[in-house]
Amino acid sequence: MRITSLFLSLLFVSPLLAATEPTPTTPVERGRYLIAISGCNDCHTAGYIARSGKVPESEWLIGDTMSWSGPWGTTYAANLRLRLAEMDLATWKTFARNAVLRPPMPYWALNHMTDDDLEAIWAFTRSLGKAGVPAPAALPPGVDPPLPAFSLHLPPAPASAGK
Template identity: 35%
Template sequence: MFKTALIIAAATISTGAIAQDAEVSVANGERISIIGGCHDCHSTNYAETGGKIDPATALKGNPVGYSGPWGTNYAVNLRLVVASKSEDEWVPYIKTLQAGPPMPWFNLHVFTEAESRSLYQYIKSLGDPGDPAPERVPPGQTPKTPYIVFAPPVMPQ
């Protein structure tokens, strides 16, 4: 019974069903940053503290890389990205963004305009942008920072 209800509910949800007139606010942006998983990678020590947001480091990127066949990618400093754009530039930016693994960039494409604007306002409210995250390391090169191997084992033929 429960599984059936869950499947039916999930099947009826579409991006068109999401309210387009949600309030644009810093508070909504903070909520979106949490449920959207932004802090999971872009805020150091977020997972280690059980989801506590440290305003001093929130969304400033992460020096721990994600390494795989693509090389090593780092969660960028979102405060710097926001500092380089106006709110009106941010909305189409995240609607069309494509990024390397493991960033689920395609999830950003379903944000409503209100969600995008709220996220922008929240990130902007965090203050000093800080420094950039480390640069991407190409395949075959060893990163100089800590990194997580983020690649599946060889699959059987």
Template identity: 50%
Template sequence: MTVALLTGCDAVSQNTTITVAEGELPRTLAASHVDAGRYLVLVGGCNDCHTPAYARTNGAEPAESEWLKGSTEGHTGPWGTSYGKNLRLTVAGITEDQWVEKLSTGTSLPPMPWPGVRAMSDADKRAVYAYIKSLPGEAGTPAPAPLPPGATPPAA
């Protein structure tokens, strides 16, 4: 399949043709692999759970240098209380291929949207890995372990 893309916002647009192999999943195209990963993190809502204060401040906080460090803001439901893991520590401890495998087969507690994550193309999973690896600063600390149903989360 051949896809034509229009790029540029000025009066003169450029046509770029990309050939996609039959059966290949759609993937995000950006100026770089890291840019594609950043876009996927933003539109995929990763920061909502994996970055403290992000959802509560409607994305106004914290700075991008603090993104994806995990959160102590719990998500409570019939499963107990779960916390967004520190994805920086996760990618620091595994290879890109292990990350793709993890996202392809992963399961965990809600609200993690595993069906959508598993459906991502391997190229997009690799782009997210590249983006997380590119984030500056300290990796942070692990998020709290999940709590079973009925357990009271500590005060934030």
């Protein structure tokens, strides 16, 4: 009996859930979708995790002053709206394909993106316009980061990371 009513409620609810996210069509829409699902905002948008993702788009991707420290020193999630405004599409694709960055940036996700995905992220981020200030500069190993800071106990970053 219970199982039948669970099944019936799933039958009712699933089409409603599926209908909430329209398939993106333009590069800008696809970029918005990729940024929303691939976790970029978690680090590159200040307060995104603390506010459970309920942050207006006008505040997306402006970087964060919260630092990440470990054997690589201290890093900050960059202001992508300013960074991508400086790059034309070809420069961005070359950068993203070859990027080796310091933790906790999952640069391998950028390395693996298709041309269309990179173009979509570039188009969407630039459509937001320039805003905010550059994130603080990274600090070398052994320098205490200002607070708040995440401290991570990981192996060293690849030698070429962040160069």
